[in-house]
Amino acid sequence: MALPALTATSVTKRFGPFVALHDIDFSLEPGEIHALLGVNGAGKSTFIKILSGIHVKDGGRIELAGREVHFHSPQDAIRAGIATVQQHPELVPDISGYENIFLGRESEGGSLFARMDRKALERRGQALLKRFPVEIDLSRKVGEMPAVEREIVAILQALAGEHIRVLILDEPTSTLTEVEKDILFRLMANLRESGIAIIYITHRLDEVYEIADRFSVFRGGRRVATVAVTEAREERLSLAELMLGETLGEVFPEKNAAPSRGEAVLEVRGLARDGAFEDLTFAARRGEILGVFGLVGSGIDELSKALFGAMPPDRGAMRLLGQEASFSSPGEALARGIFLVPGDRRSEGLTLSRSSIFNMTLAKLDKASRRGGLMRRPDNLRAARRLAEEVTLQPPDIGAPVGRFSGGNQQKVVIAKGLYTEAELYIFVEPTVGVDIGARSRIYGLMRELSRKAAVIVMSTDCDEVFGLADRTIALYRGKRVPAPEDMPRGDLLMAGILGEAHT
């Protein structure tokens, strides 16, 4: 057997006290498509960042075709023959595909006037397309290309160096349609034919079965399994078990007893927004947390914005406390008692240069001011103090600009802002991204407390977060609700979100 294209032995990476990768052993055969699977935070991104020279490993050994390599920058990795295409590749939209591919290395001769020799670029581009046949018109401007063609340009750009033996693709399909995905897969198959090994990060299991030869599962910073796809098919391996591990962790609060669930606060029927989600029907009730699990691109972000009036749906109906509801702005949704804790709290949830008092009262200025508009300053100060205590802001420095706070404290300020509005329905999107573990359990506890008097919806790309928190769960897959019972077990929820089917 030929030497492996790449082997990693006991690769370790620490960020401060946190161990992101424990002794990773990994091997990649020439001409293999090897998928990396794992939930958020499992370590797969850290691993490929080490392979592509973005992070430097703290321990272990990496060999390329039998020779040990040390990378200290992305250039080192490319020189050694590993090319990486990021999740959102950076291309120049105003110039053609040809020019993008050879950007920065336009000229082989090196003379000033040869730099923008378009004919030569086209010739070299055509040669590249001959090596890796794929249907694409590279003379178009990249800004006018559909998503898949931009991805292909990025891949060809990565491969323009003749010596590339390993290609790393980070979630290339998350924004592609079915048809586009097939085009990309044909290119990947061609690359495999020509002997290039591909490492391919994905969340979508069906794609792994379709295109990969083997896959490795990461969990908690370890590689827990490597399996050939043919084997996995035959043995009906429980991937959910591999990806999730046994324990859920103790950060999640106890669930409400079933009888405490009250009336439906929000009922959604046949809600659809073209290109984002379709035909969604569900209800959120007082006294419970409804969990919605979906990957990036599944439509959860758009759904949260549609429910909040920030992005109008195209079809379907919403009822709030039995009344017809359709909002043309977040202001209307807030007035009717809906509060959104957005996924990107720094850009969507907070005025960073301002104090907690300012931020906490901003979403309900009616309450924070007298008739005529004068702010009730002593009342607001008291309210902010009380809210800071309630959400356990640490330290409770309510006069300081919130931009100085940690992620956890910032999220607590957003929650306090929601508490101040006394909403009927709270929607949380990715509530604990960038939040440390201590603040996480407090935030989960707050969500649980909220669910006693109001309805709570949590939408997340983290399966365990949704499962650990919610009383009922639904999964979105490519904009559709996956048909499955609302009390499905943890493994089923994961499979529903990443495969589109609850049972495999």
Added chain:
Amino acid sequence: MMKSGLLPHGAGRVLAFLGLVAVMATLFTLAEPRFLSQANFSAMTRHMAANGLAALGLTFVVIVRRFDLSFAGVACFAAMTIGFAIAGGLPLWVAIGSGILVGVVAGAVNGIAISHFGLPDIVTTIATGSIAAGMAFLYSGGRTIFQNFFTSGIIDLNDARVLGFSVSFVFLIAIYACAWVLMHRTRYGAAFYATGENPVSAFYSGIPTRTYTALAFVACAVGAVLAVVLILAESGTADTNEGANLLMPAYAAVFLGAALMGGTSVLATLSGTFLITMLLDGFALAGMPYYYSDGIVSAILLGGVLLFDPRVRDILDDAVRFLIPKKTETRR
């Protein structure tokens, strides 16, 4: 985000401002003893009133993080509109009202074009400002209007005094007091600031950000019109160029004030206006030609903008920390 370091906070800033005023006043007095005279004091407060009203309007636009380059042109058009109305024998308050109406319309056009149609603020306001400046020529073909000015009562706005201060200065202080309450003590001020500092978060907090952006442009145009009313009162004639000198001092006042006080606010603009007016006035008194003093004040404006820029402030703060290391670092 503010860092402590080069520029002191709170009381320290006020002291720094007063110190700067004292140093400048001393220098000007040494150069020209008449700087401390009653006549100069009176002239300065009147000039401060005109500069201050234009700067206050601009403050709204800067708070919503936009730029307005049209208000000088709008002020010219409004000046000629008021002059035409006075010459036509209309009562003074109708004449001034028609000028304010010009400001409201021009500001609304800017505001709607920029906030609802998403046009770029600088290009839009250069265009509308040029259009307004051109329209100033409609009434008289460019000739100065002066008929009825002495009988209309507009001159009294310049000459009348209240409690020893010129009426225009008292008007300025009253307007600033109202603006301070509006911007720093009411929900509307909170909404203006939220719109400027993070429009997405403000929108998600239920604030009609487009409306507030449009209103800021209206405030800016109306502020410039009020300023030009005082200029009309001082000159006693309406000229097509009457408002052209409002642009630079207003920007200098807003940005210098923001640099001094650590952020754009009503009081920051007032202190900026005070400094700029004192500079312009002192240079004029010392016999410096306006083209040099404008250049110097513009250089100060540039310095103010640089200091206001958080990146520059961070670099300066780091430099200060490097030169004067602190014993304890308490910042998280």
